[in-house]
Amino acid sequence: MLCASAVLALLTGLGAPAAASAAPAHEPCSAQSDVSSCDADGDTVPDTVERVVAGTATGATGREDADRDGVPDWTEVMACGTARCASPTKDSVGDGIPDYARVLTCGSVRCFTDNADTNGNGVPRWASVVICGTTGCATGHEDYDADGVSDAIQLAACVKPRGDLASTGQTIAIWLIIALAVGLILTGVLLARKRALFAAAVRSGGMA
Numbered sequence: 473m474l475c476a477s478a479v480l481a482l483l484t485g486l487g488a489p490a491a492a493s494a495a496p497a498h499e500p501c502s503a504q505s506d507v508s509s510c511d512a513d514g515d516t517v518p519d520t521v522e523r524v525v526a527g528t529a530t531g532a533t534g535r536e537d538a539d540r541d542g543v544p545d546w547t548e549v550m551a552c553g554t555a556r557c558a559s560p561t562k563d564s565v566g567d568g569i570p571d572y573a574r575v576l577t578c579g580s581v582r583c584f585t586d587n588a589d590t591n592g593n594g595v596p597r598w599a600s601v602v603i604c605g606t607t608g609c610a611t612g613h614e615d616y617d618a619d620g621v622s623d624a625i626q627l628a629a630c631v632k633p634r635g636d637l638a639s640t641g642q643t644i645a646i647w648l649i650i651a652l653a654v655g656l657i658l659t660g661v662l663l664a665r666k667r668a669l670f671a672a673a674v675r676s677g678g679m680a
Contacts, residue, residue: 479542479560479561479570479602479627479630508520510529512529512530513529513530515532515534516605516606516609517532517534517546518550521546521549521550522546524545524549524554524555525545525546525549525555532545532546534546534605536555538555538556539555539556541558541559541560542560543558543559543560543572544605546605547572547576547601547605548572550576550605551571551572551573551575551576552572552575558570558571558572559571559572560572564581564582565581565582565584566632567586567631567632567633568630568631568632569585569586569598569631570598570602572601573598573599573601573602574598576598576601576606576607577589577597577598577601577607585597585598586631586633587599587628587631591607591608591609591610592608593608593610593611593612594612595610595611595612595624596624596627596628596631598627599623599624599627599628600624602623602627603616603623603624603627610623610624612624612625
């Protein structure tokens with residue numbers, strides 16, 4: 473189960489987290505550059521994403537949030553292509569990590585990343601995405617909901633270990649097998665009873 477309260481509290485605490493800051497470059501990409509990584513204003517938001525969010529390569533602030541879900545528009549565009557496509561609470565795997573953060577961390581909504589997968593500051597990479605938009609931007613000192621506890625610590629505490637997920641899956645499978653077995657037994661009992669009644673009816677008809 474996703475620890476939605478922690479994610480939502482963080483995202484709504486002080487508004488949408490801004491893009492990680494960097495020294496402004498204000499240099500256009502050269503003709504040989506990878507267009508997807510061009511960043512004319514050096515704000516860590518690729519120019520292609522800024523154009524989707526703000527119409528120009530330097531117009532986005534990093535705090536735009538068109539659907540007011542707490543996930544910055546630029547992060548949503550990076551994760552799934554539009555400024556309204558990501559959900560802060562959707563968790564397809566059920567381990568506590570939002571799908572959009574998982575996509576930006578390991579490439580899909582069902583790939584595995586966990587708290588052991590940290591950035592250079594020791595913050596889980598997926599948590600860094602939630603905190604400030606990229607896997608490497610969080611320092612571990614952020615406290616967007618101003619409760620005195622590091623956002624990274626709160627988010628990390630929400631993750632369900634992969635072993636627990638496997639155990640849960642095995643438990644569900646066992647109960648499904650038990651339910652199927654009970655169903656088969658009951659079906660067999662009903663069929664046997666019907667056969668007995670049919671045989672009795674045949675004998676009764678023969679005697680008549």
